[in-house]
Amino acid sequence: MSDPATNDGAKPEAEELVEIEEILQHLEDISFVAHRDTKEALPAIRPFGATVARRWIETARDLFFHDRESGKSFMRHSARLAEHMQTVELWLEQAARFQEWVNSNYALEGFMAQADRVYAAWGEAGEREWAEIGLRWCARSLPDARAYFETDFEKLSGGRGIEGLRALIEPAETLFDERGLTLDAYLEGAPIARNLVGDAGLLSWARRGADLLKAGRSRGEAYFRLESDESLKLLLEALPGFRPRMNGRFLRLVLMAWLDADIPLADSSWKPGEGRPMLETDGRRLFMPAVMDSREEAIVATQHAAAHLAFDTYAQPDVERLFERAGAEHPPLDDKSRITWRPLFAQFEARMFSFQVLFDLAEDLRVNARLAPRIPNFLSRLVELARAHERPEGAAGIYYDFALRAHEALLRGEPQDPRLARMLEPDADIVTAWSVGEELFADDAFPEITIEERAEAYLPGLSLNQSLPVYPQRKRDGSLADFRDHEAHDEHKLEHQKQEEQPQQAPEQAQKDPDADIQTPQQETSGTGGRIGTGIPQPAQVAKRAAPYTPKKDGIPYPEWDYREQRYISEWVNLYERVFDDEDPERAATILSENADTLKRLTRGLEMQRPMRLAPQRKQLDGDELDTEAVIDYIADKKAGLSPKAFIYRRRAVQHRDTSVLMLADMSTSIMARHPGGQGKIVDRVREGMMLFAEAIEKVGDPYAIAGFASKQRDQVNYYWLKDFNEDLNDTVRGRIAGVSGRLASRMGAGIRHSLEAFRRNSSQRRLLLILSDGRPADYDDGGDQRYLHEDTRMAMKEAVDAGIHPFCITLDPSGSEYLPAIFGPGHYTIIDHVDELPRRLPEIYLRLRQ
């Protein structure tokens, strides 16, 4: 060890040795364990020279005095590190630095446990950087540093060396400073998330989590463990490919057009990282994975799955014969009377995967051949897809080629492999497929395959036919016209309720078990019943149906604009529409009597504005009747030698200023603040303003509505109807207006979007959205980033304009001019400086706008 440790006061060797002995002696006096461990490790250090050994034992002692556990960790791992790394100084210095912090023992233990492997993998420079990053975290927070050192470095790097590590940790460092994101939470899911969204998407994924973490610890942690629907959803969105769920209606329309079948689609339980996404069916619905490779594949897959239903793959009599043929008893049913498939394949034991592929291959060929005449481009599309798809390597490729050849032959009308030819005969059915499968199975050309290879062996769009338990079908012979989903729907609803009643599942289980409903331990795959060969075996009795990943659906979902990513996040906000029930009729009466004068003045002005709905249009070029006055003028002009134009008709067409208005009030906590420089609270003036507004518009006769909104994080935005368009202004409504109070935060974008929906029911020519606010849009989970909800509100505004609605904002926030021009655009907002003016100004503003 050429490395001269001289700068640390190297002394003659004899002296060093003496010192080592002294320290050993000292340790012996203090701790038996420390002395023993040091003595055990020392022989491995000594070959690096007396100076190194002396420094090592000093460090061990110091660490031990600093924190016993730290010292023990250091001693325990030293011998191994020295042996594996063939150097001591490097890690010695690094370990010594842990003394800077109290309670750094766990982090040190993690460091000592991994340092040699990092060194072996990435060399000295890599090891230095790895340690340096960790030490920086020690300075930030020890639990985070512990999480860092305890997590396997290969996992952190994602197999991409130090580059991968840097890319993973950088977002966390940024967010620690920005949002106080803790590394231990982050590391739970970041390595997996990185595989899906890439380095570039990691920061925005984590930022969102950090915001949630700030808003609520357990929820944020669930996000990072990839357990909550929100994180999963974001990851799914980042995946490339075609999203059947977003295109569900399209796929259903396709089935309807081709097969006259209205088959419900549902989400399957497939999650990213679980192998190839495939479409499954339980005989009532098609379960679509969240993402498929392409639109073409999704179309082929839905058509193919529908063909299985139409051409009797699951017809009860056939399935019964199939079980008989396979030598099994009649098909075992689960508690929902669904057929479970396992006994069918039990006889093949370890080789069942291979048989399954061949059996499915034969059956797929049969139904595809029957579907082809119905859908002219089905086969050509399937073959094209299969050719474009990468041929799987190894054993699966043999099956893949065989299936592809069979379909190509079918497409071109060429002769089939004689064994498969039987599948094309008119009387072939699922039992024939079984026999053909057996025959192919006996052929040595088809090697054994593993469960992973099995998934690869299928052509794109085709999938395991016997994966889920299936409701037996009646014989359909190609007609799906009577396919009903009512039953399934009812049952689904019932189940949904039941699920809600059940206590929440233990998180670990939800995480690891791809099929979360089957609550049994792992067992031999050759058992009986259940879904077969997915790796997680099933019992013969399934407690309940696989619950696919379903996001919270009880509210009305709205998208939200994320300016950081410059895209909409679909269904991000959950909005609940509620009728406001805090009525206060007494206060309503007080407000009205106190403002009687203002109201009278307003009323007089308003009478002039009443729309004349049946006013005839006079002096028209054509119309229903002559306009006598115009005729007289016309004739008089003519007699006078002029040549007037013949504008002499009267028209009864209705001419009205057809305006409807929705006032949307921000009902966040801030309106409960005290009136600055006046009596009472701001909310008092808001109530008065809304009351006068309602009374005034009532006089004008325009259709109008009043609503309020308040939010508590993204999944709970409440939208309160104070008065709907079709409600009359009665005492209940007045009571509601008088009962308005502030609550929670203001996620304005969602409120606006929901208002647009309400306007959609209204057919007025001019539609005005009047927003009454007292401050910036903000919410608990915006991570303190004001711009986020600003930008979202701006986008919501744009949506309103696109929908032909005129938005206008009235704010009580004196600093409104700082941000309102950016959100609403110049001229689309007004600031009311004196809260007292609000009641009077509100109706005025409306009248000005509607002109």
Place this chain on the structure above:
Amino acid sequence: MKNLINRIRGVERDVIEKPGDAGDAPFYKPQGDEIEIFQAAYSKRLPVMLKGPTGCGKTRFLEHVAHTIGQPLVTVSCHEDLTSSDLVGRFLLEGEETVWQDGPLTRSVKEGAICYLDEIVEARTDTTVVIHPLTDHRRQLPLDKKSQIIDAHEDFMLVISYNPGYQTVLKDLKPSTKQRFVGIHFDYPAEDVEREIVAKESGGLDADRVEKLVAAGRKARALKDHGLEEATSTRALAYAGELMQAGLSPRVACRAAMIAPITDDPELIQALEEIFDAHFPESQAA
């Protein structure tokens, strides 16, 4: 002078003109017994109501039978601003005085034509009141503004078309109006009939493309009521055929004639394209 020239050129003709001997009757392929029913109703001058979806051949049918029985046909397409004075007539100013001008209905009543009120429910309700006295034994047209009653010419006949389901609930005919008519029900023709029609209308499109076109159109009809308010009509198929005949590729023709006009719903457009593209694969489209 200009009027005369136009008349000689044949650009302009009077609304009430008997079908000339020149030329055959417009092409119409009967789907059932509609021609017999109509002729029976005509022989008794009973008012007739033609029911059926848009573009299934109601108007063509009427042109055809009017031509075969040799009666002039006056067609009024009703719209929501159509008032009774548009039908009956109004006073106009001409020089120094007001002059009464007969509307198309009055002229038909006077001169004995078949008056066809297309999509009558679209018109304002006052128009339906005007036709009531014409549809029963009285066969009279009251002209309130002139304080006159006109007895219908013996050859006069009233025909209305009515498209159930297409209108909203708000715009249905009153039962008292409906029950005055003889109803003839139309629907999209059977596949072989439709093929014949499309082949004929498109001016000789080859049998292969006609067959695919009709098959695709019938598939597309399955999407009616799933967002599609109007199903792909026989007329639209004929248009698509004509466009193909004019040299457009089948996919483009289908899109132009059968998708673009009927929907703006992106998912429906995709689904319809899916159907047409399947029948007309890319290679053929090129």
